[in-house]
Amino acid sequence: MSTPILEMKGITKEFPGVKALNNVSFRVATGEIHCLVGENGAGKSTLMKVLSGVYPYGTYQGDILLDGTVQRFRGIRDSERAGIAIIYQELALVPELSVYENIFLGNEIRNGPVIDWNETIKRASDVLGRVRLNVNPETKVKELGVGKQQLVEIARALSRDVRLLILDEPTAALNEDDSANLLELLRGLRSQGVTCILISHKLREVIAIADRVTVLRDGQTICTLDAHRGEVSEPVLIKHMVGREIDNIYPPRARQESGAVTLEVRDWSAYSPALGRQILRDVNLKVRRGEIVGIAGLMGSGRTELALSLFGNPLHYRISGEMWFKGQRRTFRAPEEAIRAGVAYVTEDRKGNGLILIQDIKQNITLANLRAIARRGVVDANAEVRVATDYKTSLNIKTPSVEQRVSNLSGGNQQKVCLGKWLFVKPDLLILDEPTRGIDVGAKYEIYTLMNQLVEQGMSIVMISSELPEVLGMSDRVYVMASGRIAGELPIAEATPEAVMALATN
Template sequence: MENIILEMRGITKTFPGVKALDNVNLKVKEGEIHALVGENGAGKSTLMKVLSGVYPYGSYDGDILFNGEVMAFSGIADSEKQGIIIIHQELALVPLLSIAENVFLGNENIEGGIINWPHTFKRTQELLKKVGLKESSATLVGRLGVGKQQLVEIAKALAKDVKLLILDEPTSALQENDSAKLLDLLLEFKAQGISSILITHKLNEISRVADSITVIRDGASVSTLDCQVNDISEADIIRDMVGRDLANRYPARDSHIGELLMQVREWNVWHPDSLDRQMIHDIEFHVRAGEVVGIAGLMGSGRTELAMSLFGKSYGKNIQGKVSLRGQEVDVSTVPKAIQCGLAYVTEDRKELGLILEETIQTNTTLANLERVSSRGVIDETIERRVSEEYRKAMRIRTPSVFQKVMNLSGGNQQKVVLSKWLYSQPDVLILDEPTRGIDVGAKFEIYSIINQLADDGKGVVMISSEMPELLGMCDRIYVMNEGRFVGELDKAQASQEKIMSMIVNA
């Protein structure tokens, strides 16, 4: 008989006016990797908050059984005592503390009221070895890259004697080799008998490591798929997630490429804190009306630094070079000047740099062009409401009202608010930095359709993405970037993953 470590029966969670979870059922076997998938807003995070005690016993209907016993968690501390550890998408680490301090934060080795530091550092080093990190346990977490910080979070979970590890979008900010290492680590944990729940939008990761898949749609569990018994295709998962077939992951577009919109020449950028480090070297590229231009490259290749330096010199020092729009050289030395010239930049970090999370959809939508909703320096809320409502409908933002705070929206809907903000600034050229990071396939398709519509409307689009299939599926041309330089250019007919990687490796 299969040993079920976790069973969630008939979980129903209601917020005022909204049923977030409706009779959800989930079973996880001991020593398996169980994928939990669904569109943004489907209820995955809410279900995990119920499991971890963020939403305590009594605030939901249904039962949680762990190792066959009914649990009544009143908070995270209760679930962690049972060995249920969640690693959230936004890492809960303190940059100015050491790895050891972070690993045992809230779980300190205390003897006689005093922290036993020698034991703490020794134990941390043992845990780092388990997760494949060679850094000293005394290293400050702020000096680590995102991939290594993710491994510190896992070491922190292991320090709490984890029995069920839950990872929420663990690879969303990682490049391919770091993602592969993390998935390999999950397989090692599986061999040691540790169960895992993997929440991810990357279906190729599910195909690689998952033993079972539970699909949630609109707050209800719609299917459980056994990967050990059946050959589960990505199309099967997508159909259950979105309730329909996506015949093509990327919407078709007939390209009508027109006049030269933007040209960048001899663009050089130095590091903002180390003027001896040149980050961008002699970049030259152009974008035409109706064209989607991709920039491919590994994490750290300089793609975001290039984009931010072009948009009002938001990154870098001693920036040199020329930018022309519609044949005229323009001044992009500040963000307001860049916007005025017709540039817009959708950041890769929508929560930190793209939105004011505590504010409403209405407020966020008009932020980049307040002059159009103002009179004599005072915002006309009637106009602002009308504008935001128009964008809510046009962008199909799923929300009961434009007065909803954006922090309460799903990732895909937050991204639509960011796009709305910049479209309202009436740009000629939009730079989209990882526009579909952390959102599901259904929402991705909607974002792709918006990008196509922008191109059809004669806008120029520059698209930065770490997902090569996305660039190949969406772009008319692709520039390949490595170590701050463009090392190749491919048109749609020539481009392939193999050619792009070859250009990067042989640069």
């Protein structure tokens, strides 16, 4: 085999408390399409950030070799100059600028100090032809659909003489036609000598296009498979992706006879005007009293959107379908109404939209149900302290006082404050979105134990999680989502990692 275009040797990248990459090796041959697969959190994106210089030389261990020479990128500009371009899931275009301005943004064609717009437009047209995008270069980017915007990004990369093109989940937001079109384009680029690394959760896509596939799991390289030798198939990929034993870190719970239906959703579809696309399609699901229902699925499969659409629809989706809650047909026009009815939603993004970081623990815990400790609109400060102290004790929040600012707490304790806040509204249905993301094992165990106690008291829990072991370890039933649909429902006995992954990558 000739010298690979890219070789990453023994890459280790640590964040405080976490080893995101552990001695990863990764070789990409010139002119191939190389797919990188793995579960959420396996280290794919981190590896690509190391490669593109987002994490500069010196912040990781190991070597990056391009054409056999060691590279020391100090930033994205260095890696771009070396011919590497990375296209993220969230597109990095300026919506208000035209297509040609975007293509040459930061790489303007100059004539002395001024930009040569004629030459810019001409070259932009050439490169748009290479990606087979038939639009007027003077169109504003915001007027294009997501699929076309992605092509503009690729054109932008090509305009810089890219040799190694990295695409991170390029088809996650695309419909089937656009996806097929994109894959066809990648084949075309391969024939023009552009090497491509594709990160994807959609295994069928991977099988359709890959020359070789590298599987990452828990920050380590598991294997590299060669499609031309028939080594790549869906079961094989799934086996390597999830191939770990589920650690026994889940507290036992007596599974009960399931009770009355707390929540039922029928033919629930949602369209997001902000994103301009359908985000949920014909979702049907039921949640019973005393039950933990897991919702598995990959990122972008519509799980959080489903939760928000049920929780008063704060992002103003256009929704069709029926929702029945505690035996009554309901529509919640705002989170306020959902909360009053007995629904609580613990967000996946506790710093972004869960907590008020500049306020203290007691203020955060009581926020969603202040009226319970107020008389004629005046907050009873003593009752507030009492309530907060109760949750501090029962949830074991580690802090000297409930007057501590939430921003000073660790991730696990912040999550407990979030939980306390939502338990204080005394919900019948608790929706947990990534309840253990970014928190340590001890706090995880405490949260699992708490979930068991809550369902034993008759609460219903919906748990959205990207951690498959957690879903399988805690749920009574599992729904798997893919592309805004319920791809399947599995009783816990039948929910194996392979079965879930097969549905999620459908």
